[in-house]
Amino acid sequence: MYSPHHPTRPESLRLGQHHTRLLHWGTDDKPLLVLLHGWMDSAATFQFIADQLASDWHLVAPDLRGFGDSDWNKGSYYFPDYLADLDALLNTLSPTQPVMLAGHSMGAMIAGIYAGIYPERITRLMLIEGFGLAQTRPEDAPERYARWLKEQQRQPVLGKLESAAQLATKLQGRNPRMQPEHAYYMAQQLTRPAQSGVQYRADPRHKGVNPVLYRLDEAKACWRGISAPVQWVFGGDMWDHPMAKGVLDTLDERRACFKQLQETTISNAGHMVQWEQAEALAHTMHGFFSP
Numbered sequence: 001m002y003s004p005h006h007p008t009r010p011e012s013l014r015l016g017q018h019h020t021r022l023l024h025w026g027t028d029d030k031p032l033l034v035l036l037h038g039w040m041d042s043a044a045t046f047q048f049i050a051d052q053l054a055s056d057w058h059l060v061a062p063d064l065r066g067f068g069d070s071d072w073n074k075g076s077y078y079f080p081d082y083l084a085d086l087d088a089l090l091n092t093l094s095p096t097q098p099v100m101l102a103g104h105s106m107g108a109m110i111a112g113i114y115a116g117i118y119p120e121r122i123t124r125l126m127l128i129e130g131f132g133l134a135q136t137r138p139e140d141a142p143e144r145y146a147r148w149l150k151e152q153q154r155q156p157v158l159g160k161l162e163s164a165a166q167l168a169t170k171l172q173g174r175n176p177r178m179q180p181e182h183a184y185y186m187a188q189q190l191t192r193p194a195q196s197g198v199q200y201r202a203d204p205r206h207k208g209v210n211p212v213l214y215r216l217d218e219a220k221a222c223w224r225g226i227s228a229p230v231q232w233v234f235g236g237d238m239w240d241h242p243m244a245k246g247v248l249d250t251l252d253e254r255r256a257c258f259k260q261l262q263e264t265t266i267s268n269a270g271h272m273v274q275w276e277q278a279e280a281l282a283h284t285m286h287g288f289f290s291p
Contacts, residue, residue, distance in 0.1 A: 002181035004047055006054035013062075015088040021069040022089075023061050025054035032093060033100045033289060035061040036086070036107025038130070040202050042068035044189035045104070048182060049274050052282030057289070062089055064107070066203040068189075076148075076205060078212065082110045083117070090121055100289050102126035104274060109133070109219075115230075116222030124289055125226065128233040128281070129271050131254055134246025136213040148211035156204035162197040164188045177268055177276040186275065216250065223257035230258045231288045233281065236267040262288075 009024040023043040033053075037045045043061035050059050063070040065085055066077055073081075090099055098121050103111035108130020115122040161167050168187035172178050191198040238244060247254075255261060264284050269277040 002179075002185045005051040008044075008047070008050075013089075013092065015085050015092070018065050018071040018085070020065070020071070020085065020089070021063045023063075025050035025059040026057055028058055030056060030058040031100065031289075031291075033057045033059050033102065033285075034090065034093065035059060036101070036103035036111055037061060037064065037067070038103075038105030038107050040067070040190075040200075040206060041104070042189055042201060044068070044186065045272075045274055047185070047189075048278035049282050049285065052279060053285060056286070060093060064110075066206055068201050072203040073205065076208065076211070077203075078210075079110075079113075083114050086110060086114050087118070098123045100124045102128065102285065102289075103130055104128040105130045105271065112226070112230075113219060113222045115228060116225035119225055119227040122226070122228045124231075125228050126231040126233060126285065126288060128273060129235055131232065131247060131251070132216060132219050133214040135216040135250065138213070140213055144209060144213060145211050147209045151208045156207055158200045158202070158204045158207065160194075160197060161191060161199065164191055164198055167191060167198070171275075175270060175272050175275050177270075178272070182275060182278075220254065220257045223254070224259075226258060229260040229262070229288075231284070232261065232263040233273060233284060234263065234265040235269040235271055235273045235276075236265050237270040 006025045011022040011024060013020050013022055021043070035046045037043055043063045046059065046061050053059060064082060066072050093099070101111050101115065101122050103109070105128070108127040109132060111125060112127055112130070115125045164184065164187040167190065168180070168183040171183040171186060172180065190201055192201055266273050266277050266280045266284065273281050
């Protein structure tokens, strides 16, 4: 059975109209490093990283709205809301000083856009498996809106789970290098007891289509505004990489947007690097964020 080396200190914080659950690792006298998780994940995803880093940093990770134990929206979810939540969080955690920021997947996309909007708020930025989405076309809009309208007519649901152990088996199937005890720990963190078995902590609405198209040119414009050093982190298994779904062919033009960019590929890892190679990722983070 897995037991955290550095247990979390949970906190409930009100950001705007939403209650947000935070996890803290380490002590307040250490340098602050803010961590943003990915889609259908939660702050607990960084526990295995915290085991390696919490002695040297004060790590803070929120459950993004609609995930984990943070409040759900009453309707759809839109990307700018996450930028507003991050802004409110940083203004609470460090109102006068810039911070170090790292994100995984969706969390990395939030972090990258924010760092270009308010470059003075970020001293160092790590983007882990989160380099933007595939470009869309204006011609995609009618079909996308139609799908979204149809989804509004029915309540979305997530698949039922008999137990956390069942989800742990699924997590290991998708992330074959994940240790069994880590898979079970994450399965517990991503679910809560239900009348029959367990249910995901995430809002089912996240499974719906986003009616707003992804505009790569807008993302690139934000990235060009980043003044902090940036570290990209790739999982070495390209077949499991989001770039394989339309990002790889535009990677060079995305790279060109960053003034100070360095890259690291972590071998024997897929998209969930923090689960499969936590020690290697922590080593990369330590090197990048150390003074």
